[in-house]
Amino acid sequence: MKKDTQIKKNPLSLQLDLSSFEKATDEEKFLQQRMRESTTFFKDGMKRLSKNKIAMISLAVITLIVLIAIFVPMFYPYDYGQQLGIVAGQDSDSSYNNLRPFEYGETELKRIEAGEKIFPHIFGTDAHGRDYAIRVIYGTRISLVVGFFASIIVLIIGVIYGSISGYYGGKVDLIMMRIVDIIYSLPDLLMIILLSVVLKQTLTPVIEGTPLGKLGTGMISIFIVFALLYWVSMARLIRGQILSIKQQDYVLNARSIGAKSGHIIRRHMLPNCISVIIISTALQIPSAIFTESFLSFLGLGVAMPMPSLGSLASDALSGIYSYAYRLIIPAITICLIVLSLNLLGDGLRDAFDPKLKK
Amino acid sequence: MSEQKNLLEVKHLKQYFDVPNGFLRSLKLKAVDDVSFNIAEGETLGLVGESGCGKTTVGRTILQLYKPTDGEVWFDGTKIEGKKTIHEFRRNAQMVFQDPYSSLDPRMTVSDIIGEPLDVHHLYSNRKEREEKIGHLMDLVGLTSDHASRYAHEFSGGQRQRIGIARALAVDPKFIVCDEPVSALDVSIQAQIVNMFEDLQKKLGLTYLFIAHDLLVVKHISTRIAVMYLGKLIEIGPSDELYHRPIHPYTISLLSAVPVPDPNVARANKRIHLEGDVPSPLHMPSGCPFRTRCPRATAKCAESMPELKEITPGHSVACHNL
C-alpha cells in the first residue's frame, strides 16, 4: 500500500495502524480454529481450587492435623487416660503431676540415669499426671470426629428435608418451612445447654455399660442437638436450590421427553446443586467443632477421662496462672482447625460455585 | 389438504394459572382460553401473536407439561389422558424450546443430552447402539461427532438449538412443537435453522406446530397460520390467504407492521398503528379481548366474545364486525 493512500493518522488518535499487523499464516489460523479442551465441571473446579494458595495451605494444614490425630496415638508410648504416677501395687507418685514440658517424673529420672531412653513429655503432664501431648492429640481426634459426623447428620437430614420441601412445593413447602422457621427462631445455645442437661440425666442409665457409655452422654447429646437443630440452614439452602432448579427450562425439557421424577432428581437436580451441598458441608464441620468445644468447655461435652479440645481448655482454666500453655495449646489447635476448614470451604465455594460468593 | 387426516386435535383447551395476590388469595390468569384447532399429518401450523399472548403455554399444555385446566387433546385418534397415554404421547410428540441456553442441562455433555430420551424410553439394547444412534442424530442436525463429549455451554446459540433439535428427534417423534426456535438466534443463523426444520420435515415426515412472533418466518414455513391475542385464537387460515387477505382487525395491524422488501408495495401499504397497550391478562376486557385497541369496536364487542366463524373454506375469524 502506498503511503499517500493511507488516511493521515492523528498523532493523538487511538486508531490502529494496520501496517503494523502481520498477516496470520495458515498454521496460525488453524491453531485459532481449535476449540479449547473440553473439561468437566469437576476438573474445572479442581483446577481453580489448586490455584487458590490460601485454600491449598489450609488443605495441607488440615491433612496434617488429621494424619496426626489418626496415626500418632497408635504408636505413642503413653495413653490419654493413663496416670503416669499410678502404677499397680505402688503408692501413687505425685512427682508426675503438673510436669512442665520436657520434665520427667522421679522414677523416670532414675531410669534415665540407668541409661534407659524415655520418650519425653513434650507438653508436660496435667494435674493428674497424664501426658498432655497425647491428650491434645486425642482431643483433636475427638473434635474432628464430632465435627465430621455432626456434619453428616446435618447433611442427610438437611438434604432430604430441603429437597422434599422444594420439590413438592405448595402447601407441603409452606408447612415444612414454617417448622424450619420455628426451629430457626429458637435461641440455639440456650437450647443446646438445656437439651444437654436433660439428655445427660435421662440418657445416663440407658447407655450405662454399652459402648456408647464410653463416649458419654455429652457426645450423644451433641449429636442429637445437631440432628434436632442445626440442619435447618442446610435444609433452607437445599430447598432454595431445588426450587430454583425446578423452574429451569432443562427440568421441563426433561419432563417433555418423558422422564420420571426420580430420574429428574437424580440426573438433573442433584448434580446441579451438588456443589452447594459439598461447600456447605465443608463449612458445617468447623461450626460443629466449635460448638462441641464450646459445650465441652462448659462441661457438657465428652465424658471424663476422654479429652476433647474444649474440655482440655476448660480444665486448664484452673491452673491458668502457672500453666498458661495448657490453655493456649488446645486453643491454638481449635483455631487452626476451624480457621483452615473455613478457608478451605471458602476456597471450595469460590472454585465450584462463584455465584454463591457474597 | 383438508382431506388429510388430523394428527392432532385440540378442543376447547384452557390453561388458567393461579397468580398469588396478597395473603392466601390468588387471581386467575387466563393464559389460554378456549383454544381449538387441528393439525393435519405432515403440515405445519404457524402460531403467531405478541409476546405474552400465551403461545408457549399453548404448546406446553398440548404436550401436557402443564395440566390443562379444561379441554381435550387428541393425538392420532386417542385422547391424551392419564399417565399411560401421556408417557406414550411423549414418544410421539416433542418440543424444541424457546431458549437454547436455559433448556439444556449445563452439567451434561452433548451426547448425554441427546441420549437422555433414548435412556428414558429404553430405545437401545447396548452401548454401541446408543452411540450409533446419537451419532446419527448429530449428523442429522449438522453437528460433528467430535462435539459429543463437550458441554452445551461451549456452543453458540445456533449450535445449541441444533442440540435441542437432535434431542427432540431422538425418540423418532411424529409431531414437534417448535417454540420460537429461532427468535433467540442471530438473524444470519435463523435462516439456516428454519431451512433445517424444513429439510427434516421432508426427510422424516414430521408435523409441526411452529410458534413465532415473526410473521415472515411463519409464512415461509407454515401451511396454515393461527393468530392469537390474549390467550384466544382470533384467526386461523391457509398461510397465503391469511397473509394476503387478513380479515381480523388485529391480524391486519400485525401484517401492516411487517417490513416489506419492495418499496412500492411498502408505500402502498399504510401502516396501521395500534392505540394503547395490550391489556393485562389478569384484567381482561369483557367481550372481545381486542376491543380496547380495535378501530372497529362497537357496543356489541363489549358484550360477548365473538365465536370463531368460517369465512371461506378453512379460514375462520373471531370478530363481530367483519
Ligand SMILES: Nc1ncnc2c1ncn2[C@@H]1O[C@H](COP(=O)(O)OP(=O)(O)OP(=O)(O)O)[C@@H](O)[C@H]1O
Ligand atoms: N407457569 C406460569 N405461571 C403463571 N403464569 C404464567 C406461567 N407461564 C406463563 N404465564 C403467563 O401466561 C401468559 C402467557 O405466557 P406465554 O409464555 O405463553 O407467552 P408467549 O406468547 O409464549 O410469549 P413470548 O413470545 O414472550 O414467549 C403470560 O402473561 C405469562 O405471564
Ligand code: SF4
Ligand atoms: S369483535 Fe369487535 S373488538 Fe373484537 S376485533 Fe371484532 S370489531 Fe374489534
Ligand SMILES: [Mg+2]
Ligand atoms: Mg413463548
